[in-house]
Amino acid sequence: MSIRWKLILTFLLVSILPLVLAGGSGYLHINQVSSLALKESARSLEIAYKQLAEQKTLDIKKALEYFVSNKMIRDDNFHIEDLQFDPAFTSLGIQTFGKTGYSCILEKKKDKFSYFLHPNPKMIGRDITSLIARNIKFKRLFLRAVAKGFASGIAEISSVKSFYVLSNIEGTSLYILTKVSYSEIEGPIQALKKRFNEEKETFLMQYYVGGLTTGALVLLIALWFSIRLARPITYLTEVAERISLGELEAPIDITSTDEIGDLADALRRMQVSLRKAIQRLQRRSQRR
Known part of the structure; x- marks a missing residue:
């Protein structure tokens, strides 16, 4: 290998190798930071949604308990079944939460649960005891709510992962159930993940462009320098050959x-x- 090519390779290695190492290290660092940020964001969002759903459930619970207690005081012939036809009770018990979340009212008779009020009128009166029994996490949620009066947790029903809050309306056999689809939590996380991926792609593009530009400049400088250095050496080599002759x-x-x-x-x-x-x-x- 001639001295010219040795010089060119030396220039390229000395200038490009640190750039490659720095770029690789930067990319790994971005990956680590983005993964950690996504993980922490997901955890924070999950906690925030859980707290909001629990607080909303407790607020509805207090409003319904106050409403029912007033009904009992004012009406001696009051029956729980009458609440199904009370618009004020319905507006308090059926509320929306986020884009897909909602609250509904369940009734417990002996060991069976059924919908007392639901955003979909066709669901009213439907027995969900078998549904509860088929899902272990859902069943545990109801068992805790029956035992302690309040419970919350994540369960997957019909392949739909959701966060549930269940609380007893004191003095009645009614329970308020708040459901929030987990997709509302995953949606912002996916958007954030997409943003991170876009930033990484931008970084890689800038890195490649910068690397190619730097490589081209280094190659030109190396060629210029090698020519300036190799030409007189080649000339002196020829002179030495002539002298030897x-x-x-x-x-x-x-x-x-x-x-x-x-x-x-x-x-x-x-x-x-x-x-x-x-x-x-x-x-x-x-x-x-």
Whole structure:
């Protein structure tokens, strides 16, 4: 390999290798930061939605308990079933939460649960005891609510993952159930993940463009420098070859003051020394 290509490769390695290492390290760091940010964001959103759903359920519970207690005080012939036809009770018990979430009222008779009020009127009166029994997490949620009066947790029903809050309306056999689809939590996370991926792609694009530009500039500089350095060395090599063939008067047209100039001066001194040595030998041979 010629000295020119050695110089070019040296320039490229010295300049490009740190750039590659720095870019790779930066990309790994971005990946780590984005993964950590997504994880923490998901956890924070889940906690926030849980707290909001629980608080909303408790607010509805208090409003319904106050409503029912007033009904009991004012109406001696009050029956729980009458609440199904009370618009005020319905407006308090059936509320929306976010885009897909809602609250509904369940009735517990003995060990069976059914919809007492629901946003979909067709669901009213439907027994959900078998549905509860088929889903372990959902069943545990109801068992805790029956035992403690309040429970919350995540369950997956019909392949739909949701967050549920269940609370008893004191003094009645009614329970308020708040449901929030987990997609409302995952939606912002997916949007954030998409944004992070876009930022990473932008970083990679800028890195590639910067790397290629830097590589091209380094290559041009290396070519220019190698030509400037290799040309006089090649010239001096040719002169040395001519001197070795006996051309002691071969001109050395290099006047630089750097190491190349020192090499040229050394060749000139060698020419002078060789000429003097030859002259001495010629004089000795003439004397004989």
